[in-house]
Amino acid sequence: MNKIKEIIKKLWQNKKTRFGLIVFSFYLIIAIIAPIIAPPYRENDPYIVKQTGFSAIPQKPSLKSPFGTTQNQYDIFYALVWGTRMIFKITAKVIIISLLIGIILGGVSGYFGGIIDEIIMRFTDIILSIPSLILAIFVIAILGPGIEKVVIAISFVWWPGYARIFRGEILKIKSMDFIKYSQMIGAKTLWIFKKHIIPNAIYNVIILASLDISNIVIIASSLSFLGLGSPPGYSDWGQIISVSRNWIISGLSSIEYSHTVVIPSLFIFFFVFSLNIISETLRDIFDPKLN
Amino acid sequence: MKRFLIRKIIFLPLTFIGITAILFFIINTLPPQTLASAYSNSEKELTSEELNTIIEKYDLKGNIIKRYLKWLSKIIKGDFGYSQTSKMSVSDSIKKYLPATIELALFSIIPIFLIGNYLGLKAARKKDTLFDKITSFTSSFLYSIPSFIIGIILLFLFYGILGIFTPARYSIETEILISSGFFKQYTGFMIIDSILNLNFRVLLDSIKHLILPSFSIFLGTSAIFIKITRNSTIEEMGKDYVRTLRAKGLDEDYIFKKHIRRNILIPQITVGGLQMIRLLSGVVITEAIFDWPGIGSFGVKAARQLDISGVMGFVIVVSALFIIGNLIIDLLYAYFDPRIKYE
Numbered sequence: 001m002n003k004i005k006e007i008i009k010k011l012w013q014n015k016k017t018r019f020g021l022i023v024f025s026f027y028l029i030i031a032i033i034a035p036i037i038a039p040p041y042r043e044n045d046p047y048i049v050k051q052t053g054f055s056a057i058p059q060k061p062s063l064k065s066p067f068g069t070t071q072n073q074y075d076i077f078y079a080l081v082w083g084t085r086m087i088f089k090i091t092a093k094v095i096i097i098s099l100l101i102g103i104i105l106g107g108v109s110g111y112f113g114g115i116i117d118e119i120i121m122r123f124t125d126i127i128l129s130i131p132s133l134i135l136a137i138f139v140i141a142i143l144g145p146g147i148e149k150v151v152i153a154i155s156f157v158w159w160p161g162y163a164r165i166f167r168g169e170i171l172k173i174k175s176m177d178f179i180k181y182s183q184m185i186g187a188k189t190l191w192i193f194k195k196h197i198i199p200n201a202i203y204n205v206i207i208l209a210s211l212d213i214s215n216i217v218i219i220a221s222s223l224s225f226l227g228l229g230s231p232p233g234y235s236d237w238g239q240i241i242s243v244s245r246n247w248i249i250s251g252l253s254s255i256e257y258s259h260t261v262v263i264p265s266l267f268i269f270f271f272v273f274s275l276n277i278i279s280e281t282l283r284d285i286f287d288p289k290l291n
Numbered sequence: 292m293k294r295f296l297i298r299k300i301i302f303l304p305l306t307f308i309g310i311t312a313i314l315f316f317i318i319n320t321l322p323p324q325t326l327a328s329a330y331s332n333s334e335k336e337l338t339s340e341e342l343n344t345i346i347e348k349y350d351l352k353g354n355i356i357k358r359y360l361k362w363l364s365k366i367i368k369g370d371f372g373y374s375q376t377s378k379m380s381v382s383d384s385i386k387k388y389l390p391a392t393i394e395l396a397l398f399s400i401i402p403i404f405l406i407g408n409y410l411g412l413k414a415a416r417k418k419d420t421l422f423d424k425i426t427s428f429t430s431s432f433l434y435s436i437p438s439f440i441i442g443i444i445l446l447f448l449f450y451g452i453l454g455i456f457t458p459a460r461y462s463i464e465t466e467i468l469i470s471s472g473f474f475k476q477y478t479g480f481m482i483i484d485s486i487l488n489l490n491f492r493v494l495l496d497s498i499k500h501l502i503l504p505s506f507s508i509f510l511g512t513s514a515i516f517i518k519i520t521r522n523s524t525i526e527e528m529g530k531d532y533v534r535t536l537r538a539k540g541l542d543e544d545y546i547f548k549k550h551i552r553r554n555i556l557i558p559q560i561t562v563g564g565l566q567m568i569r570l571l572s573g574v575v576i577t578e579a580i581f582d583w584p585g586i587g588s589f590g591v592k593a594a595r596q597l598d599i600s601g602v603m604g605f606v607i608v609v610s611a612l613f614i615i616g617n618l619i620i621d622l623l624y625a626y627f628d629p630r631i632k633y634e
Contacts, residue, residue: 123313127313129617130613131613133575138603138606142317142318142599221439222437225439226576228591248443248446248447269440272437
């Protein structure tokens with residue numbers, strides 16, 4: 001815990017990263033207070049975008065809809081705010097699931113070694129040899145589209161990376177003396193695992209997991225942009241970009257309503273940008289050689 | 292070197308078998324009725340009775356390993372089944388769509404290498420000047436923009452507002468020309484075909500359509516290449532041998548051309564190569580934005596419509612390209628850096 005505090009302190013000292021942290025917490029706050037700043041449009045499912053009509057011509061920002069509306073009158077502000085909440089939910093779920101699988105399989109692989117290690121590591125090699133977006137598309141094609149399916153698909157392509165790192169950490173710790181002593185005095189494998197190995201190895205894995213958060217965000221929104229994510233009409237960053245694209249392709253677009261493209265783009269960009277700044281500094285702290 | 296080559300070539304089919312095995316086991320979580328559609332060879336076979344005969348014929352409720360081996364032998368022969376989305380066999384669809392993707396990829400990779408190399412070297416030589424700062428800021432800025440946002444903004448600017456470039460691979464006139472049979476498609480690569488047909492109007496037309504999507508890929512992916520060129524050049528400039536060369540009184544341009552450039556080739560190949568591979572999967576998004584009829588568009592369309600054989604063919608082909616790309620990078624790496632002896 002102290003180590004994490006120290007890292008946050010270091011992050012805060014860097015001016016560029018401080019900007020990133022502020023922007024990131026801004027998004028986090030939006031995600032938390034979404035029900036207050038954008039009251040749910042449908043009570044049973046707040047993620048359904050507020051739709052104020054069906055006209056094909058977007059509307060400019062007004063008091064009623066601060067960011068204006070897109071084609072088919074989807075409220076951009078509503079979609080972005082609830083989309084933020086959605087992306088936080090998806091990312092958190094993906095990280096938790098893939099960390100869990102990665103830690104369990106990486107741990108088993110690293111601790112026991114031998115044939116189990118060989119099998120698990122070859123399996124991760126194979127998954128890592130397929131481009132993650134492509135494999136995620138494949139998994140969704142089998143499961144069918146949907147938000148939960150996006151979580152499953154991304155977790156499926158994400159855990160091998162964590163498993164590898166965790167296995168490496170375990171191999172390092174396993175050879176340390178204190179583990180050998182515990183084994184000598186007759187401690188059970190599971191106990192050693194719980195008491196010694198996980199607390200020592202997990203720290204690096206969590207730091208490394210936080211480095212690629214922006215990639216999860218990009219893959220999740222890419223999938224929904226491709227029409228493989230949430231069903232139509234949901235608050236979802238990828239989907240609002242897809243709606244804007246349809247508007248441009250339909251030939252009705254004009255510079256007058258450029259907010260339908262510019263606002264969502266900037267909104268998504270700043271989030272990814274802040275995450276990238278933070279992870280760049282984290283990487284420097286973690287591996288000073290790279291600098 | 293020889294040993295390394297042999298090892299790599301032995302591992303290539305093994306990885307391929309591993310990939311197909313995992314994909315096969317994933318699709319086998321589907322109910323037999325849906326699964327059967329992956330075995331059909333034409334539209335007629337997609338009725339429920341026909342599907343039942345397929346289930347029996349291929350023993351879809353039977354032993355999975357036996358079925359996998361049977362299926363693998365089909366795949367190796369290039370028989371991926373029938374794709375419902377493109378209304379033709381999967382291997383024909385791949386033959387139709389893959390050239391478009393390769394054309395787009397080449398059209399973006401070459402500028403990335405040329406311009407990225409130029410900008411990176413120049414930034415390194417002018418380290419800490421305004422030029423260097425602008426280049427590195429712009430590239431790290433562009434790197435943070437997700438590819439679908441770069442694409443949508445370019446599309447809006449150049450198609451929606453200015454109307455200079457249009458999406459798709461060619462204009463309607465060219466499409467009519469192709470369907471009328473006066474324009475023969477020898478290779479599937481529009482640029483090569485139009486030269487072979489001696490039709491320069493089509494050549495111009497296809498180049499015009501290539502500009503926007505390849506520019507979009509260029510903006511998104513050149514950043515890393517610029518960065519790696521710059522950083523490795525700076526690192527190389529500080530090395531002892533460069534100091535010796537300077538002390539000998541050699542011309543700075545000569546040192547760059549003959550010594551530094553050659554030494555930074557290695558990071559450029561490894562990183563540049565990985566870029567190409569990243570490009571392969573990012574191209575799916577770019578194709579979707581610009582209506583580019585490539586393998587990515589085909590795969591996504593198939594994925595949306597539960598066209599299992601289509602998606603399967605798509606993933607297998609892309610993964611195969613991926614493995615081959617990795618192999619090429621390894622080989623180039625070993626070739627350019629003789630110090631590396633793979634044991």
